[in-house]
Amino acid sequence: MAASSALSLEGLQGAAHANALPTALAAASFGVVFHQFIRNIEFDALMYHFMALSIAAFVGIAYTYFSLGELSPIGALGKASLAAASFNAGLIVSIGIYRLFFHRLRRFPGPFWAKLSRFYNARLAAKNVQYFKEVEKMHEKYGDFVRTGPRELLIARKSAVPIIYGPNSECRKSTWYGQTGNDPKKCSIHMTRDFNDHRLRRRAWDKGFSIKALSTYEPRIKAKADLFMSQLSQRSGQPMDMSAWSMFFSFDVMGEVGFGKDFNNLTSGVEHPAIAAVHEHMTMLGVLSNVPWLLNLLGSIPGAAAGYSGFFNWCGSQIKDKQKSWDPEKYPQDIVSWLLKAFNEKDVSSSPSEEALHDDSRVVIIAGSETTATSLATILWYFAKYPATFKKLQGLVDKAMPGGVAEWSYDKVKSVTFIDDIINESLRLKPALLTGGYRVTPAKGIKIDEVYIPGDTNVFVPMQVIQTHPRYYKQGKEFIPERFGERREEMGTDEAPFLPFSLGAYSCPGKNLALLSLRITVSHIALLYDVGFAPGETGKAFDEDVLDTFTTTLAPLQLVFTPRERK
Numbered sequence: 001m002a003a004s005s006a007l008s009l010e011g012l013q014g015a016a017h018a019n020a021l022p023t024a025l026a027a028a029s030f031g032v033v034f035h036q037f038i039r040n041i042e043f044d045a046l047m048y049h050f051m052a053l054s055i056a057a058f059v060g061i062a063y064t065y066f067s068l069g070e071l072s073p074i075g076a077l078g079k080a081s082l083a084a085a086s087f088n089a090g091l092i093v094s095i096g097i098y099r100l101f102f103h104r105l106r107r108f109p110g111p112f113w114a115k116l117s118r119f120y121n122a123r124l125a126a127k128n129v130q131y132f133k134e135v136e137k138m139h140e141k142y143g144d145f146v147r148t149g150p151r152e153l154l155i156a157r158k159s160a161v162p163i164i165y166g167p168n169s170e171c172r173k174s175t176w177y178g179q180t181g182n183d184p185k186k187c188s189i190h191m192t193r194d195f196n197d198h199r200l201r202r203r204a205w206d207k208g209f210s211i212k213a214l215s216t217y218e219p220r221i222k223a224k225a226d227l228f229m230s231q232l233s234q235r236s237g238q239p240m241d242m243s244a245w246s247m248f249f250s251f252d253v254m255g256e257v258g259f260g261k262d263f264n265n266l267t268s269g270v271e272h273p274a275i276a277a278v279h280e281h282m283t284m285l286g287v288l289s290n291v292p293w294l295l296n297l298l299g300s301i302p303g304a305a306a307g308y309s310g311f312f313n314w315c316g317s318q319i320k321d322k323q324k325s326w327d328p329e330k331y332p333q334d335i336v337s338w339l340l341k342a343f344n345e346k347d348v349s350s351s352p353s354e355e356a357l358h359d360d361s362r363v364v365i366i367a368g369s370e371t372t373a374t375s376l377a378t379i380l381w382y383f384a385k386y387p388a389t390f391k392k393l394q395g396l397v398d399k400a401m402p403g404g405v406a407e408w409s410y411d412k413v414k415s416v417t418f419i420d421d422i423i424n425e426s427l428r429l430k431p432a433l434l435t436g437g438y439r440v441t442p443a444k445g446i447k448i449d450e451v452y453i454p455g456d457t458n459v460f461v462p463m464q465v466i467q468t469h470p471r472y473y474k475q476g477k478e479f480i481p482e483r484f485g486e487r488r489e490e491m492g493t494d495e496a497p498f499l500p501f502s503l504g505a506y507s508c509p510g511k512n513l514a515l516l517s518l519r520i521t522v523s524h525i526a527l528l529y530d531v532g533f534a535p536g537e538t539g540k541a542f543d544e545d546v547l548d549t550f551t552t553t554l555a556p557l558q559l560v561f562t563p564r565e566r567k
């Protein structure tokens with residue numbers, strides 16, 4: 001029976017009366033034909049509709065068998081199940097054969113199962129939620145170009161960085177960014193895949209991070225740092241979980257400069273319930289984001305994202321409060337006010353809908369606080385682990401501000417370039433995004449050194465791997481902040497790949513805000529405290545148990561802060 005006739009009335013009538021074998025063969029052939037038909041379509045975006053259609057088709061076929069044939073309801077269901085199973089078998093076998101033997105990436109080495117399905121990567125990620133380590137293992141085993149998915153390549157070459165991420169790159173955001181939905185009118189800037197839509201929206205965002213805007217944020221972040229220091233002082237000599245406290249600090253900073261509001265996390269010293277809800281689901285995200293269409297599918301099922309609803313509602317209420325309290329006549333004082341201004345004025349750079357505006361507000365909090373918190377906690381971990389480096393920093397801040405914190409000014413902090421060397425070295429070794437962003441190559445493909453990468457291939461340069469690679473960094477796994485300072489030339493730092501904030505059109509707009517926050521806090525801590533591991537804390541768990549949840553989820557880190565004795 002021809003595959004096409006299987007769907008016609010006569011075909012179904014015939015199938016209802018026929019033996020199982022012709023039905024199975026016809027459905028399997030239809031599965032193969034269907035695969036050929038969808039092979040060049042980005043099917044990820046259609047998965048939800050496909051699933052819904054599959055269920056409807058199954059019910060329809062079973063009903064038709066029952067009404068046209070001489071089958072009992074159970075017999076009709078059985079035969080429809082046979083047809084469905086055969087269709088899926090034909091589809092899956094066709095996909096498998098194509099991916100293994102005919103796909104444009106077939107010549108690239110990689111794990112056998114990764115070539116067949118991204119569920120393999122989800123399984124790797126599910127082991128310990130440390131996908132970045134799995135990526136490193138794949139690179140060590142298969143080389144610089146590894147097929148990590150049916151249409152995905154890992155590329156561990158420095159020359160790939162400007163071509164994939166640089167300002168002139170023709171690569172765009174990949175299907176990874178379709179995981180929360182495929183409607184560009186409803187998603188955040190981070191998930192906006194259309195290049196022009198993204199470029200326009202970035203204008204509103206970039207205004208919130210301009211030099212003028214940052215100068216208004218500086219004293220407000222300093223006030224948060226002062227509050228943070230007073231909490232350290234109240235608990236001096238006692239163990240404090242700095243993974244948690246770094247988050248309280250950066251969450252409050254995002255409240256202040258993101259929304260112009262006090263989120264009161266530093267005062268309460270307890271994780272905000274909205275953030276706690278997000279953290280609880282980070283592990284699931286770390287695993288499922290390896291199969292973006294599945295995450296998208298699950299998110300489309302009513303109630304499936306209920307775990308996040310607390311956070312979503314809370315962010316929604318923050319935006320609504322802001323819309324009420326906001327004065328359009330006043331020069332915007334925070335990031336969300338810039339977004340609201342564009343939205344109210346119906347500017348081309350505006351979030352395209354109320355939903356997109358809400359999604360953007362969530363990005364302000366997650367992208368802004370998680371990353372900075374992770375980076376701050378990591379720096380403090382390095383201080384406890386390398387006391388000599390911390391002593392050196394204390395000597396330098398003392399020299400810049402001999403009268404201590406009373407003489408603190410941001411200009412003086414900027415003169416202590418060793419602070420930036422430490423921040424850079426921490427972000428090199430333990431970047432806030434361990435694996436990094438995924439891009440898709442343009443139709444004509446790209447060339448990385450001697451290797452041609454076909455068009456429409458998802459590609460990524462694993463961030464931690466490339467930033468610690470012995471080929472590019474001398475003593476690449478060691479903490480040597482001076483490689484960004486006085487030893488820059490000797491260590492060849494300028495030639496080495498470094499992209500903790502990514503590069504080009506999709507790079508982090510919050511980079512300067514993050515650096516501002518980190519410089520302010522680090523300088524205060526160095527001026528005021530000695531830092532060490534709490535009794536019983538070795539720092540091993542913090543080092544080894546980190547979770548790759550796109551942004552990083554940290555293990556607890558118990559540190560003790562003791563006020564410095566000034567001579």
Ligand code: HEM
Nearest residue numbers: 190364367368371372375432437500501502506508510514
């Ligand atoms: C140390 C701190 C930070 C690091 C290491 C960092 C890193 C990054 C990286 C690597 C990306 C690119 C992600 C991708 O390719 O998918 C990114 C994007 C982004 N970051 Fe940051 N970030 C930090 C702080 C911040 C802050 C404070 C904000 C403020 C709200 C922020 C807002 C964003 C936004 C909105 C995007 C999406 C940009 C776009 O798609 O155009 N980040 N960040």
